[in-house]
Amino acid sequence: MSGTIIKISGPTVLARGMEQTRMFNRVAVGKTGLLGEVIRLRGSEATIQVYEDTTGLMLGEEVADAGEPLQVELGPGLLGTVFDGVQRPLNVIAAQYGDWIARGLTLPALSRDRRWAFTPVARPGTAVGGGTCVGVVQETAKIEHRILVPPGLSGTLSKIEGGAYTIEEPVAWLDGHGPLTLLQCWPVRTSRPVAERLPPVVPFITGQRVFDMLLPLASGGTVIVPGGFGTGKTVVEQTLARYAQADIIVYIGCGERGNEMTEVLTEFPHLKDPATGLPLMERTVLVINTSNMPVAARETSIYTGITIAEYYRDMGYAVALMADSTSRWAEATREISARLEEMPGEEGYPTYLASKLAGFYERGGRVRCLGEPDRQGAVTIVSAISPPGGDFSEPVTQGSIQAAGGLWALDSDLAHRRHFPAINWKRSFSLYTHALDPWFQTQVAPDWPQLRTELAALLQKEEDLQEVVQLVGIDAVPDQERIVLEVSRLIREEYLRQNAYSDIDAACPLGKQYWMLKAQMEFLAYCQAMLKQGRPIEQLLASPLRSELERMKETPPDDCIQQARTMIENMQQEAQA
Numbered sequence: 242m243s244g245t246i247i248k249i250s251g252p253t254v255l256a257r258g259m260e261q262t263r264m265f266n267r268v269a270v271g272k273t274g275l276l277g278e279v280i281r282l283r284g285s286e287a288t289i290q291v292y293e294d295t296t297g298l299m300l301g302e303e304v305a306d307a308g309e310p311l312q313v314e315l316g317p318g319l320l321g322t323v324f325d326g327v328q329r330p331l332n333v334i335a336a337q338y339g340d341w342i343a344r345g346l347t348l349p350a351l352s353r354d355r356r357w358a359f360t361p362v363a364r365p366g367t368a369v370g371g372g373t374c375v376g377v378v379q380e381t382a383k384i385e386h387r388i389l390v391p392p393g394l395s396g397t398l399s400k401i402e403g404g405a406y407t408i409e410e411p412v413a414w415l416d417g418h419g420p421l422t423l424l425q426c427w428p429v430r431t432s433r434p435v436a437e438r439l440p441p442v443v444p445f446i447t448g449q450r451v452f453d454m455l456l457p458l459a460s461g462g463t464v465i466v467p468g469g470f471g472t473g474k475t476v477v478e479q480t481l482a483r484y485a486q487a488d489i490i491v492y493i494g495c496g497e498r499g500n501e502m503t504e505v506l507t508e509f510p511h512l513k514d515p516a517t518g519l520p521l522m523e524r525t526v527l528v529i530n531t532s533n534m535p536v537a538a539r540e541t542s543i544y545t546g547i548t549i550a551e552y553y554r555d556m557g558y559a560v561a562l563m564a565d566s567t568s569r570w571a572e573a574t575r576e577i578s579a580r581l582e583e584m585p586g587e588e589g590y591p592t593y594l595a596s597k598l599a600g601f602y603e604r605g606g607r608v609r610c611l612g613e614p615d616r617q618g619a620v621t622i623v624s625a626i627s628p629p630g631g632d633f634s635e636p637v638t639q640g641s642i643q644a645a646g647g648l649w650a651l652d653s654d655l656a657h658r659r660h661f662p663a664i665n666w667k668r669s670f671s672l673y674t675h676a677l678d679p680w681f682q683t684q685v686a687p688d689w690p691q692l693r694t695e696l697a698a699l700l701q702k703e704e705d706l707q708e709v710v711q712l713v714g715i716d717a718v719p720d721q722e723r724i725v726l727e728v729s730r731l732i733r734e735e736y737l738r739q740n741a742y743s744d745i746d747a748a749c750p751l752g753k754q755y756w757m758l759k760a761q762m763e764f765l766a767y768c769q770a771m772l773k774q775g776r777p778i779e780q781l782l783a784s785p786l787r788s789e790l791e792r793m794k795e796t797p798p799d800d801c802i803q804q805a806r807t808m809i810e811n812m813q814q815e816a817q818a
């Protein structure tokens with residue numbers, strides 16, 4: 242079925258004769274067959290957003306309807322690949338055709354020639370349903386790709402055989418449905434079904450003290466990281482991609498400038514996985530767009546990324562989806578909406594921006610996966626936002642705050658002072674804290690929540706005291722309060738600050754996080770007791786204990802824990818003596 246172009250407006254095209262088409266169907270536009278998607282239908286006229294440059298396209302050229310929605314290809318070979326927003330494999334295209342993508346170039350997302358060793362895990366005669374694992378393929382050294390019956394299919398396996406297959410060759414036959422292959426497709430805008438959504442009671446361990454201790458994120462949770470220019474959004478995303486506890490990383494780069502993405506493209510392939518020493522790309526999928534790619538491709542990149550993330554979740558993996566930044570995506574929706582001449586909402590964004598953002602964050606979650614064997618998976622979303630001028634009251638930040646379960650607010654003042662991660666703990670929040678407490682209590686220490694409360698109270702007290710100091714000067718402040726100021730400064734600088742480029746401190750295991758803070762809080766109690774016993778404050782501040790606490794973060798975890806335990810014991814004994 243095909244129609245004819247009657248209007249071209251940048252990346253949107255109006256075609257007549259499209260009465261047979263459906264919303265969100267994939268189309269090939271013009272002689273060069275540019276990839277497009279139907280985004281509005283009015284009678285026989287369809288508005289199409291085109292994912293490639295429309296220069297040179299002429300009125301009267303044909304629009305061919307593919308009869309199916311825009312889909313993502315899912316199967317072995319996703320890991321290690323760099324895709325663009327419409328899942329063209331950029332690294333394969335660059336190797337075959339050079340750095341420029343010719344218009345209309347369609348290359349399948351996944352290689353059709355490569356053979357994968359398939360090992361069945363289900364037997365012929367077994368009744369299987371959607372999501373059931375029928376076999377496995379070793380996709381990379383550490384990641385086993387589980388081949389699942391596509392959701393919605395069920396039947397009895399009549400035949401299943403191990404061997405080396407391309408992704409299109411049948412590996413099994415399902416009675417009544419025909420062959421199953423290693424490849425399955427899924428429409429990008431539809432979330433993949435699950436058996437059950439689970440509560441957020443397991444943490445997404447980031448290795449960053451300010452997050453894990455003060456503002457914990459749940460596995461399957463969603464958090465936004467808004468921050469002005471240069472406040473460290475990209476470093477947060479990349480540090481988490483490397484060190485957070487996740488099986489698979491899906492990194493969506495929705496960039497402002499071309500060179501930002503160049504950084505991602507040149508850096509990622511060289512990153513080592515700290516857990517295995519292997520290249521990080523072996524468990525990563527990159528979806529990359531720059532702003533010089535058509536705006537519509539940016540809009541879909543978020544959906545392409547999350548659909549791939551859901552697919553690995555369905556295999557039973559914990560997936561971390563890092564989006565940097567969703568502001569660029571929202572800007573793309575604004576541009577498309579303007580071209581559709583829709584009624585603009587706040588700051589020109591479409592009126593449905595908030596529901597669109599919510600729809601994206603809702604695709605995160607920890608779940609019981611569909612089918613056999615029983616398994617759990619998660620998609621955790623960490624989404625950077627770049628509010629213009631660092632103003633959080635703008636619609637994208639506000640819409641995201643309402644939809645996400647956590648806010649890690651980056652602060653320009655802290656970044657200027659080179660306090661990284663530049664998290665403003667007063668503006669930030671996590672809705673997962675209490676749900677995660679039992680996990681931390683049983684897995685790390687029973688008093689983990691109490692320690693967090695004490696830390697938050699100390700930071701608050703420091704702020705209050707700072708106001709007093711500004712009025713009366715530090716000399717007028719009693720020693721008992723001065724010590725609070727000194728120790729909280731130590732905690733801010735030595736505990737909450739964490740250098741992403743340090744070999745030892747870039748990631749901090751939970752045990753070390755706990756014992757470091759425990760020792761620092763004990764130091765405060767010790768100083769307060771010593772002051773009461775008449776010890777001069779200068780002597781306490783010059784104590785070797787303080788420098789020991791300052792060096793702790795650069796101490797390897799096991800040694801640090803040992804050291805903290807000994808220090809606490811000694812301080813307690815001395816204070817009681």
Ligand SMILES: Nc1ncnc2c1ncn2[C@@H]1O[C@H](COP(=O)(O)OP(=O)(O)OP(=O)(O)O)[C@@H](O)[C@H]1O
Binds near residue numbers: 662739
């Ligand atoms: N955890 C950290 N440890 C050490 N340095 C950091 C850390 N976070 C950020 N930085 C420093 O801040 C700089 C800016 O960070 P980054 O590029 O992530 O900011 P951004 O918010 O993504 O910027 P943009 O607005 O340009 O996208 C980095 O180059 C780095 O020097």
